[in-house]
Amino acid sequence: MSVSITGGQFGTTRTPGTITDYVAEQLRNRIVLGVLPPGAKVRVYDLADELGVSRVPLREAVRELEAESLVDNLPRRGTVVRELSVRDLRDSFEILQAVEPIAARRAALAEDRSVVDEMGYWLAQMRDLSDKHVPHVSEEMLHAHRQFHFALFRAGGDGVLQRHLCMLWNTCERYVMSSLPDSNRLAAAAREHTQLVRKIRARDPDGTAEVLNQHLLASLTSCLRYLENRGVDVN
CATH class of the missing domain: 1.10.10.10 (Winged helix-like DNA-binding domain superfamily/Winged helix DNA-binding domain)
Structure with a gap:
């Protein structure tokens, strides 16, 4: 799309x-x-x-x-x-933590501000859906969340980085969606998305990368907690 x-x-x-x-x-x-x-x-x-x-x-x-x-x-x-897998989860997030900040820094430094404008648009869409009490585990919310992050990935430029980020995000999102009933995590994720847009608008590459890393770590922790509650050994 x-x-x-x-x-x-x-x-x-x-x-x-x-x-x-x-x-x-x-x-x-x-x-x-x-x-x-x-x-x-x-x-x-x-x-x-x-x-x-x-x-x-x-x-x-x-x-x-x-x-x-x-x-x-x-x-x-x-x-x-595919069955849910702690190894898949940890590996995917570890790779994301290594490479997604590359796209985030490029977004913050880009002369073309269309990326952050697009991220802001999809952030507003997620807020609007939430205000309308659209379930977070829904096609509408999934689409808006995906487009928010994929806009960031496009800041990395066409090619191998963008393609692999999209693949990794799709792998992780199944775990993220499963763990979303945690209302505390939902609120925190919304704040992190907002901070990410603010840091990019401020042209702050270090701050952008820091917020993104916090977002990824918090998401991974929430997903591991979800698996642990299902009786999966996450150690």
């Missing part, structure tokens, strides 16, 4: 992607939101009929989700939603 600026505001007109992009997003959202829970079989042929697409883009979409560690292809079982 892309957004355009009209009269100083970001519109929400969708720019059509490929069929594979569409199918991948549909499947990804179902996994991240728990509609397809860990261990669930992804009935590829049924989904092709439901979404009105051929099997080729569906198989391509499944390979994309494999790269994001959201699904596994298992012998005699086919495609299944």
Whole structure:
């Protein structure tokens, strides 16, 4: 999806992607939101009929989700939603903590302020959804949250950094969404998002990176707490 600026505001007109992009997003959202829970079989042929697409883009979409560690292809079982994994969680966040600050610093130093304007737009959308009591585990909130962070990733420039950040974010978001019923964490995350936009607007690369690292650490801690409450050994 892309957004355009009209009269100083970001519109929400969708720019059509490929069929594979569409199918991948549909499947990804179902996994991240728990509609397809860990261990669930992804009935590829049924989904092709439901979404009105051929099997080729569906198989391509499944390979994309494999790269994001959201699904596994298992012998005699086919495609299944990947089980929650402490190692996946820790590894993904550790890599994010190493590379996402690169994009954050570039956003703060960029002459083009469209990135922070876009982040501000999606931050306002998340606030509006929250004020309307739209559930945080919902497609609307997931979309706004994703676009907020992906705008930041675009500040890193086209290419390998942006692509890998998007993949890692999608891997982590399934855990983040699962842990969101924690009202304290929801409030803290909203403050962190706000601080992130302020630091970028102030052209403060060090402050931006610091807020981002605090945000990632707090998110990881919340996700680990969620897994621990499910009886998973997180040590």
